[in-house]
Amino acid sequence: MDPADERGFREFVSARSPALMRLGYLITGGDQYAAEDLVQGALAKLASRWRRVEAPEAYVRQIMYRQHVSWWRTAARRGEVVQAAPPELPGVDRTHQSELRMVLRSALARLTPRQRTMLVLRYFEDLPDHQVARELGCSVGTVRSTTHRSLARLREIAPELAEELEAVR
């Protein structure tokens, strides 16, 4: 990379790393270090193709989405035990939105990376189904069925969210 390219690359990283870290943080389920690894890896790939890439941010994001999902495929599951029935929950009034967000966050962290990535693309990145499909390299049908299953899983993990999430389509 020549000095002018390097300057351009550094400017890009400086400007976009907050957004990229936020994305990485969400799709790794709130794991700061895994998020750093993910963003760094994607940026390294971008650096090696800096001149050839026309839309650097879109390129980096796509690497992050796909990389994360493929890691999950190969790295087995991280010792997650899928429970047959949702655990008992105490009879606590969870009317406050902040409490619901806490519960939802904890439930999101327990999804598989693929399920979580799908929800992040839909509800954080606000991408329509066909674009999610393009980013992940799968069909629109797969996007819809995975989203559906991810929401069902959230309802299963945190039954008190069922009502809130019922309307999410």
Add this chain to the structure above:
Amino acid sequence: MTRLLRDTLAEWAGEARVPHDLADRALGGRRPARAPRGRVRPWALVAGALALAAGVTAALVVPGAMDERGATVRPATGLTLPERPSPAPTDIRTYTEGRPPRTLIAAGNVAVSAYWTTATEKVSEKLERYRRTWWLYDPRNDGYEKTGWAWVDVAPGLQAAAAIQGDLLGRQIVILDMATREVRSVIGLDHDAGSVAWSPDGTKLLVTTYSGYPDEQPPMKNNAITYDRNTKIGNRTGYYVIDVTKGEKQYHEFPAMTSLPTPGSTEPGNGNNRQDLGWSVDGSLIWAPTDTTPDRLFYTLDGKRHDPPADRYIPYTGTTALSPNGKLVIGPRQSGLPTEITDAATGAVVGRQKVLQLLAWADDDNVVALGCARECDDEFDNGLVLVSVDGTRTTQLAATGKSEGEGSWRWVLTPR
């Protein structure tokens, strides 16, 4: 309703920290700056397969074991907490590659279940604030997870955690299942909580409440701190005892102890703003810290003064000084150099250790301690060690470093 999902994701994303050297890392093709070379970081997903092969068994064992252990007796309105592992692990776990630790530190009967890092913030021209960031052990990946909570404590056995949800103080107590990271309960309070402590049997919480955030003080000038008469800093107001398994909570007013009225007074006092309450060794009493001698006063759970029990404590902590077999006692010289361990019956010194402080018994022959770097030439350069009673064997548990500033952290030791 997509709003909850969108709001949650947006709020959560806001907690990501942005490393300053991402461009350097990407250009250099280096491992992340804080990743020690030659070591698999078990929480890095990319290393997941390797980590599993390399024996990061805790991530597998802990959640699985939970299911087999079954449930405890569960009163109608309370919460069933996961049972403590039996037998509890006693292996030695170290992390000496950097600070703060990235994987579990443990030895014998105790583990670093959580720790905090600190930052000083300016509140006003006349006041600065000491803010903790809490990190909680995560058995799923054997690392420590950064939290946004105001205070954290882990129940003996490391199966459940309690946290104060809030910025500096908070009015919600969150009960978390350590293995699944599921929020099992959220308990609302009517007073601002500043600390929470699990009872020794892991069924109750002692929550100390404050009128405002207590960890504030005027900035140091010319090596001195001058309090302005008009400066208001939070003080203790009371406490809750919450029985988690029964789903009951009770609040008691319990104002802060004040500092000594006159020099030379023999009355107990405490000039600190933070005066967190603690449990006695068997959980039947609570104690309030003093900054005089003796270092604490005992009360019943209802807040009535009580004679001190025969327990031996490590000064200013709720940790027992008595060895598991009851034969030896940490101290009376608990902070060094050297420290001392004495025979519980006779008081005779049975061993001296070249460490800064003795912190907790790991087993009958070894103590978790604060050891010094190098030859103890700087007491503020230190780290956790395991030291034998006779002082001849020392195992480094954590990396050494300056007790303040970059990388510094403060452990919470919990029975495993």
